[in-house]
Amino acid sequence: MSLAEILHGLLFDFTLRTVALGAAVLGALAGALGCFAVLRRQSLLGDAISHAALPGIVLAFVLTGSRATPVLVLGAGIAGWLGTLAVLAIVRGGRLPEDTALGIVLSVFFGFGMVLLTWVQGRPDARQAGLDTFLFGQAATVLPADVALVAGVGSAAALITVLFWKEFKLLSFDPDYARALGLPMGRVDLLLTGLLVVAIVLGLQMVGVVLMSAMVVAPAAAARQWTDSLRTMVLLAGVLGATAGVTGAALSATARGVPTGPTIVLVASGIVVISLLAAPRRGLVAEVMRAARVRRRIRADAVLLDLYALSRQHARSAHPHALGTLQTMGGRERGVTASLRTLEARGWAAPSAGEHWAITEEGQLRAEHLLRTGVGGEDPESVEGAEGGAES
Amino acid sequence: MKPEPTREGDGRRPGPGRRGPEGRGRGDASGEEIDRTSPAIEVNDLTVAxxxxxxxxxxxxAFRHGALTAIVGPNGAGKTTLIQTILGLVRPAAGRIRILGQPVREGRRSVAYVPQRGSVDWDFPTSVLDVVVMGTYGRLGWFRRPGRREREAALEALAKVGMEAFAERQIRQLSGGQQQRVFLARALVQEAPIYLMDEPFQGVDARTERAIVEVLSDLRARGDTVIAVHHALQTVPEYFDDVVLLNVRRIASGPVPQVFTEENLRTCYGGRVPFLHAVAGPPGAGSPAPGAGSPVPGPGSSASSSGAAPSPRPGASARPADGSA
Structure with a gap:
């Protein structure tokens, strides 16, 4: 199926449009709330919640015999919430650190869920067919009523986030200070975690319990690379989450038997990789370029000092020296020629015939300045004041 | 135009009802006049485990009104825990705490907290001004967003610590001393009558140290109460009025000239075996004093002047934060 067909389907195919809409809302919700989880170093909490939801889904089905989404979501929500409380209880007990508690809750609940699921599937009951799509998600099973539910809950979550913005922000940055201010951070924490549970549980049908945490973590991690403002980060994570959701859901819904969760997560991971590489300032590419710039400057300074040392051995400082001499002085490091070109561009060195180079008068001043202040320091022309910025 | 506070004069023992010129009408929680004869904060029989x-x-x-009090003691002495228990961040096993006569839940609204700067992630996506505005969150109430008034108050507080030029900076770009001044500004914005500071001088540059000292003397001039965990023993007599020597137990507390004695310091730093690593034997002391009541002659004779103050731990200020919290 070609891209054009997918786009056409997104607009005009009823099923696909439904799926895409649901995925967009879910991606935005999980992505935005995920920012708080990531900033609070609770990325694993999402994983524990989603895995803990599985036994709730199966039990809800066993108890009610219904496969209606609200019923299963309710079961998932209760189980996910119990899992969260279990983590908190273990950590409060003080015997185990938080990551261990998360790991235990995740595997115990998930293992129990898998046992239940296998047992239900072994029963002669045709209605259970499709419960296992909750493992990896199946967008095609999403109905318009489900999307309406997701949209309704998502709007409520967005409203709550706006209303409690400053509390959520302070809880994420400095919870002790918030409590010292007299703000009831325990309750705010419950509210924020509750929203996260809701977002995760709603996404299980589409993304599945195994990979849902990626929808919480990936958009936030990507958005963090591009901005230094919490508000922008949350909005951007919402947009990126929605993008990943729509793209992944559309791709999987158009091919038979492709689980939606992994497809969405692959798209989200792609967004993260691109962000890690390409983001300005924090991105890897920017960092490598910054490092290369510094290295170039240091190398050029070193060659300039070599030229300066050579010039001191002659009565006439403009006496040119062979490239070979400079290369030998530079420890046979490569790039001496490039450094000389840099120096020439700055007006600190001048070439003459036969690959000979001489230091200029300005170059001498610069070299003496370097000898006073140290190689590799800032020179007056390259203004990189944005870096560091420590004035004291 | 701040009147230079006198160290021996009325600054030491403020009479009832005395407030600095700017002191009137501040403090959102306590509209009524503070009773200045009773302690600002009173801690009784406090045990934390x-x-x-x-x-x-x-x-x-008991922490006096209008005084600058240092809490000193070796690593693991419970200094940070004491502050955090007063703020209600740590639940005590037993004991009673009164802040301006009120229990912690109500009283802590009159307290501005300056945590150790290492307690937060400075890579958090926010600006300097945003962090300082957080000091107004307590009085804003639910659903209200900080507006122009809050931002102006924050800018004013930043100016007091010499950081107004950094308002729009990302907090990631700050040096350690600048981080400390931002936290101080955040506390100033609270306009509280009591300040609790956890090692405000820890690892800061000279400029930040000067800025903090200036803020402290401003606060004292206004009649505010400051309680600070402090590590550099040599500056205690210079910066503070009162001192609490703490090592799990309270060793001594009161005005610096009476309490900051060699004998008390030896008891505080030397007497406790599990914290022997904190003891760099004071010159002339053969072995660490075994405990309270050690026969060190001349209490009060050598301790009041800063030059002669004994300093059992010369490198105190360079040590990592104590691990008790």
């Missing part, structure tokens, strides 16, 4: 290990044991301390 992590698991079975006591961190604070049967501590009684």
């Amino acid at each position: 992590y698991r079975e290990q006591p961190v604070l044991w049967d501590v009684d301390v």
Whole structure:
């Protein structure tokens, strides 16, 4: 199926449009709330919640015999919430650190869920067919009523986030200070975690319990690379989450038997990789370029000092020296020629015939300045004041 | 135009009802006049334990109104825990705390907290101004967003610590001393009558140290109460009026000239075996004093002047934050 067909389907195919809409809302919700989880170093909490939801889904089905989404979501929500409380209880007990508690809750609940699921599937009951799509998600099973539910809950979550913005922000940055201010951070924490549970549980049908945490973590991690403002980060994570959701859901819904969760997560991971590489300032590419710039400057300074040392051995400082001499002085490091070109561009060195180079008068001043202040320091022309910025 | 506070004069023992010129009408929680004869903060029989290990044991301390009080003691002495228990961040096993006569839940609204700067992630996506505005969150109430008034108050507080030029900076770009000044500004915005500071001078540059000292003397001039965990013993007599020597138990507390004695310091730093690493034997002392009541002659004779103040731990200020919290 070609891209054009997918786009056409997104607009005009009823099923696909439904799926895409649901995925967009879910991606935005999980992505935005995920920012708080990531900033609070609770990325694993999402994983524990989603895995803990599985036994709730199966039990809800066993108890009610219904496969209606609200019923299963309710079961998932209760189980996910119990899992969260279990983590908190273990950590409060003080015997185990938080990551261990998360790991235990995740595997115990998930293992129990898998046992239940296998047992239900072994029963002669045709209605259970499709419960296992909750493992990896199946967008095609999403109905318009489900999307309406997701949209309704998502709007409520967005409203709550706006209303409690400053509390959520302070809880994420400095919870002790918030409590010292007299703000009831325990309750705010419950509210924020509750929203996260809701977002995760709603996404299980589409993304599945195994990979849902990626929808919480990936958009936030990507958005963090591009901005230094919490508000922008949350909005951007919402947009990126929605993008990943729509793209992944559309791709999987158009091919038979492709689980939606992994497809969405692959798209989200792609967004993260691109962000890690390409983001300005924090991105890897920017960092490598910054490092290369510094290295170039240091190398050029070193060659300039070599030229300066050579010039001191002659009565006439403009006496040119062979490239070979400079290369030998530079420890046979490569790039001496490039450094000389840099120096020439700055007006600190001048070439003459036969690959000979001489230091200029300005170059001498610069070299003496370097000898006073140290190689590799800032020179007056390259203004990189944005870096560091420590004035004291 | 701040009147230079006098160290021996009325600054030491403020009469009832005395407030600085700017002191009127501040403090959102306590509209009524503060009773200045009773202590600003009173701690009785306080015991705090992590698991079975006591961190604070049967501590009684009263913090005077309008005084700058240092809490000193070796690593693991429970200094940070004492502050955090007063703020309600740590639940005590036993004891009673009164802030301006009120229990912690109500009283802590009159307290501005300056945590250790290492307690937060400075890579958090926010600006300097945003962090300082957080000091207004307590009085804003639910659903209200900080507006122009809050931002102006924050800018004013930044100016007091010499950081107004950094308002729009990302907090990631700050040096350690600048981080400390931002936290101080955040506390100033609260306009509280009591300040609790956890090692405000820890690892800061000279400029930040000067800025903090200036803020402290401003606060004292206004009649505010400051309680600070402090590590550099040599600056205690210069910066503070009162001192609390703490090592799980309260060793001594009161005005610096009477309490900051060699004998008390030896008891505080030398007498406790589990914290022997904190003891760099004071010159002339053959072995660490075994405990309270050690026969060191001349209490009060050598301790009041800063030059002669004994400093059992010369490198105190360079040590990592104590691990008790």
